[in-house]
Amino acid sequence: MSIIVLGTVALDSVKTPFGRRKELLGGSAAHFSMAARFFTGVNLIAIVGNDFPQKHIAFLRSKGLNLSSLIVDKGKTFRWEGEYRGDLNSALTLNTQLGVLSVFKPHISEEQRKIENIFLANVDPDIQEHLLAKMHSPKLVGLDSMNYWINTKRKELIKLLKHIDIYVANDQEARTLSGETNLIKAARCLCSLGPRMVLIKKGEHGVLFYNKKFIFSLPAYPVEKVIDPTGAGDTFAGGFMGYLTCARKVNSLTIKKALAYGTVAASFNVEDFGLYRTSKLTRGDLERRLTKFKDCFSF
Amino acid sequence: MSIIVLGTVALDSVKTPFGRRKELLGGSAAHFSMAARFFTGVNLIAIVGNDFPQKHIAFLRSKGLNLSSLIVDKGKTFRWEGEYRGDLNSALTLNTQLGVLSVFKPHISEEQRKIENIFLANVDPDIQEHLLAKMHSPKLVGLDSMNYWINTKRKELIKLLKHIDIYVANDQEARTLSGETNLIKAARCLCSLGPRMVLIKKGEHGVLFYNKKFIFSLPAYPVEKVIDPTGAGDTFAGGFMGYLTCARKVNSLTIKKALAYGTVAASFNVEDFGLYRTSKLTRGDLERRLTKFKDCFSF
Numbered sequence: 001m002s003i004i005v006l007g008t009v010a011l012d013s014v015k016t017p018f019g020r021r022k023e024l025l026g027g028s029a030a031h032f033s034m035a036a037r038f039f040t041g042v043n044l045i046a047i048v049g050n051d052f053p054q055k056h057i058a059f060l061r062s063k064g065l066n067l068s069s070l071i072v073d074k075g076k077t078f079r080w081e082g083e084y085r086g087d088l089n090s091a092l093t094l095n096t097q098l099g100v101l102s103v104f105k106p107h108i109s110e111e112q113r114k115i116e117n118i119f120l121a122n123v124d125p126d127i128q129e130h131l132l133a134k135m136h137s138p139k140l141v142g143l144d145s146m147n148y149w150i151n152t153k154r155k156e157l158i159k160l161l162k163h164i165d166i167y168v169a170n171d172q173e174a175r176t177l178s179g180e181t182n183l184i185k186a187a188r189c190l191c192s193l194g195p196r197m198v199l200i201k202k203g204e205h206g207v208l209f210y211n212k213k214f215i216f217s218l219p220a221y222p223v224e225k226v227i228d229p230t231g232a233g234d235t236f237a238g239g240f241m242g243y244l245t246c247a248r249k250v251n252s253l254t255i256k257k258a259l260a261y262g263t264v265a266a267s268f269n270v271e272d273f274g275l276y277r278t279s280k281l282t283r284g285d286l287e288r289r290l291t292k293f294k295d296c297f298s299f
Numbered sequence: 300m301s302i303i304v305l306g307t308v309a310l311d312s313v314k315t316p317f318g319r320r321k322e323l324l325g326g327s328a329a330h331f332s333m334a335a336r337f338f339t340g341v342n343l344i345a346i347v348g349n350d351f352p353q354k355h356i357a358f359l360r361s362k363g364l365n366l367s368s369l370i371v372d373k374g375k376t377f378r379w380e381g382e383y384r385g386d387l388n389s390a391l392t393l394n395t396q397l398g399v400l401s402v403f404k405p406h407i408s409e410e411q412r413k414i415e416n417i418f419l420a421n422v423d424p425d426i427q428e429h430l431l432a433k434m435h436s437p438k439l440v441g442l443d444s445m446n447y448w449i450n451t452k453r454k455e456l457i458k459l460l461k462h463i464d465i466y467v468a469n470d471q472e473a474r475t476l477s478g479e480t481n482l483i484k485a486a487r488c489l490c491s492l493g494p495r496m497v498l499i500k501k502g503e504h505g506v507l508f509y510n511k512k513f514i515f516s517l518p519a520y521p522v523e524k525v526i527d528p529t530g531a532g533d534t535f536a537g538g539f540m541g542y543l544t545c546a547r548k549v550n551s552l553t554i555k556k557a558l559a560y561g562t563v564a565a566s567f568n569v570e571d572f573g574l575y576r577t578s579k580l581t582r583g584d585l586e587r588r589l590t591k592f593k594d595c596f597s598f
Contacts, residue, residue, distance in 0.1 A: 087480045181386045184523040205504035206518055216595045219505055219516035224483040256598035296515045297596030299555035 002041030002066075003245045005032045006106055006131045007121025007234070009046040009060075009070065012274060013081040013095075016088060018227045024274035025056045027078065028121035028144065031231030033065050034278035035238030035265035036119075038286060039246035043112050045069045045131060047104040049077040063279065069108045075100040088226050088270075089203045106131045117245040120164075121234060122146050125156040132163060140250065142166040142241050143195075144233070150177050162194035168237050170201045183208050184215060197255075199240070201233045209259055214252055218259050221267035221293050228273045232266045235278060239265030239286075264289045301340030301365075302544045304331045305405055305430045306420025306533070308345040308359075308369065311573060312380040312394075315387060317526045323573035324355045326377065327420035327443065330530030332364050333577035334537030334564035335418075337585060338545035342411050344368045344430060346403040348376040362578065368407045374399040387525050387569075388502045405430045416544040419463075420533060421445050424455040431462060439549065441465040441540050442494075443532070449476050461493035467536050469500045482507050483514060496554075498539070500532050508558055513551055517558050520566035520592050527572045531565045534577060538564030538585075563588045 007029030013022045029046045036042050043066040048056075050072060061067055076099035082091040104127055116139035120128040128143060143164045149157055150173060157177075161167060167190055171183060178189035187198040187210030200208040204226075206219040240262035247254040264286055271277045306328030312321045328345045335341050342365040349371060360366055375398030381390040403426055415438035419427040427442060442463045448456055449472060456476075460466060466489055470482060477488035486497040486509030499507040503525075505518040539561035546553040563585055570576045 182523060182525065184521055202504065205501065206516075208521065215521045217505075217518035217521045218595070219518045222483055222507065222514045222516045224481060226481065253598055256595070260598060294596070294598070296517070296555070297593070299552060299559060299593070 001117065001245050001248060002043060002115055003036055003117040003119060003241060004043045004045060004108070004112060004115045004131075004135070005029045005036065005119045005121055005238075006045040006128065007032060007119075007123055008078050008101065009044070009048050009052075010078045010080055011052075012230055013079070014228055014230055014273065015083040016228050017085070019273070021228075021273045023079070025059065026080070026231060026274050028123070028231070028234045030060065030275060031234035031269065031278070032119060032121055032238035032241075033060070033063065034269075034275055034281070035235045035262070036242030036245075037064055038281075038283050039239075039242035039261075040117070041066060042242075043069065043108075043115065045106045045108055047071040047073055047100050049073060049075045049100045052077045059279070069106065069112060071104070071107070073100040073103070075103070082230065084229060087204070088229050091230065106134075108134060116140065117241065118142070119237060119241045120144070121237070122149075125149050125153045125160050129156065129160050132160070138163070140165050140241075140244060142168055142237065144168045144237060145173065147173055147176055158193055161190075164195045166197040166199060166241075167195040168199045168201065168233075170203070170233060174198070174200045184210065187215075201236060203229070203232070207236070207259060207263065209255060216256060216259060218263055219296075221263055221289065223267050223270055226270045229270045230274065232269045235269040236262040236266040238262070260290055260293060261286065264293055300416065300544050300547060301342060301414055302335055302416040302418060302540060303342045303344060303407070303411060303414045303430075303434070304328045304335065304418045304420060304537075305344040305427065306331060306418075306422060307377050307400065308343070308347050308351075309377045309379055310351075311529060312378070313527055313529055313572065314382040315527050316384070318572070320527075320572045322378070324358065325379070325530060325573050327422070327530070327533045329359065329574060330533035330568065330577070331418060331420055331537035331540075332359070332362065333568070333574055333580070334534045334561070335541030335544075336363055337538075337580075337582050338541035338560075339416070340365060341541075342368065342407075342414065344405045344407055346370040346372055346399050348372060348374045348399045351376045358578070368405065368411060370403070370406070372399040372402070374402075381529065383528060386503070387528050390529065405433075407433060415439065416540065417441070418536060418540045419443070420536065421448075424448050424452045424459050428455065428459050431459070437462075439464050439540075439543060441467055441536065443467045443536060444472065446472055446475055457492055460489075463494045465496040465498060465540075466494040467498045467500065467532075469502070469532060473497070473499045483509065486514075500535060502528070502531070506535070506558060506562065508554060515555060515558060517562055518595075520562055520588065522566050522569055525569045528569045529573065531568045534568040535561040535565040537561070559589055559592060560585065563592055
């Protein structure tokens with residue numbers, strides 16, 4: 001089993017109370033992959049510019065990712081610059097340079113078109129739709145978006161949601177798109193737009209999972225030293241979708257395990273800048289923290 | 300085994316997006332008792348004015364509470380008026396009339412002074428200290444406070460904390476008293492002030508429990524229709540302290556169960572105004588929801 005992840009590979013510059021880093025390897029697809037790779041083969045669908053450091057390509061390849069559909073185009077790599085203050089729960093975007101992302105048209109191999117598990121990480125809904133249309137037999141499709149697209153491409157996003165199995169949103173996005181304040185109501189409303197499952201990420205407050213049969217709520221794994229939360233949501237999605245892909249079936253038990261793996265993977269992500277911590281992660285690290293996490297609830 | 304709860308018995312007027320209610324029976328000790336009564340005998344230590352409706356006394360007695368130290372004094376009962384908007388996560392206090400609370404000096408029977416489990420719910424730290432000094436052999440002492448006392452009686456509160464086993468605070472209070480943003484750091488700092496355990500209530504986001512040996516994080520039980528969150532924190536404390544009193548020992552297992560009972564009790568409290576829902580609660584209701592809550596984490 002393998003998974004397709006469409007998203008960004010970016011150069012992130014970030015400032016948090018713990019320091020500042022420039023042009024770190026980042027992006028939704030990169031963060032997703034760092035967690036998903038423990039469970040399944042990952043096919044990364046993204047674009048970078050010809051200024052993208054070769055060492056980053058080598059690094060991604062060394063992590064076992066299939067980069068055959070990573071486009072290196074003439075132009076600049078997508079860059080994001082942000083800052084976190086106070087409780088580090090939300091980023092202040094200081095600068096965004098789309099670069100080659102503005103002309104991104106994903107193309108994938110015939111072999112990749114047969115892959116059944118797909119995650120459409122946060123990019124323009126038109127690009128997400130473009131990729132999804134290429135897939136031969138999508139079976140489990142997850143989608144993440146952001147307030148920018150909810151506000152500027154609402155119609156396209158809502159149309160796309162009809163073909164999505166799992167909509168992954170943070171609490172603000174869920175509220176914006178649904179118009180509901182209560183997150184359970186928001187999740188139900190979002191389900192009525194198409195997805196049979198809705199996963200609401202609440203940052204340091206954990207996640208809420210909703211489908212018509214059950215609702216699960218999990219806290220975040222308690223992390224004392226949050227250094228940089230950039231990519232935590234994508235890392236969560238990577239652990240979640242990766243595990244479901246590997247489990248080959250979606251039921252209440254596999255969903256709970258997937259939520260827990262996602263939570264634990266995200267908890268590592270925030271412990272250092274960029275991909276520093278998750279790139280060094282081992283399956284053993286994941287399993288040990290999962291056991292500690294489970295222990296919180298065994299009574 | 301029985302427990303002492305010192306706190307307020309009040310007449311609450313509340314407005315939420317779901318309606319408005321006037322002069323409901325409320326107060327920290329009343330909400331606490333509604334949950335604690337399922338686990339242990341509850342001795343309610345509070346004061347009301349001679350305007351306090353007799354039916355409320357009869358109601359509290361009908362719930363099995365020991366009211367022998369509920370003072371009925373000349374004057375007005377403590378009244379609180381508040382409003383919740385939006386996500387109902389924090390109250391806007393519109394009016395507070397202390398009434399007889401301003402002259403409250405708890406007195407308890409010789410028999411009650413022997414009780415070993417004590418919860419000092421939110422009142423003036425001087426009153427909390429006054430009661431605690433009367434106790435013969437406190438074994439497990441919990442304390443709740445509020446930002447008002449943290450700001451106006453910080454010295455008294457910090458002195459009192461040296462004699463407390465479990466400090467119960469909401470996230471704002473924990474941050475204010477500790478000066479730390481990260482809640483784990485805040486909890487550690489608060490532990491250094493005396494309490495061997497710190498319990499941080501995060502409203503709809505659940506609770507964080509901290510002691511030197513372990514940290515537990517539990518989500519709130521997902522409630523779709525939050526009608527009135529007044530007293531949810533006190534109800535939580537009632538379930539938590541009540542269960543620990545009944546369990547007769549404090550270890551990681553009993554703490555986790557106590558946290559879960561508190562969480563479940565609080566989830567009922569928010570489903571209706573004032574004590575409406577918790578007053579009708581049965582032990583069976585609690586156990587059924589506890590089972591559903593546990594199921595979220597069994598994977």
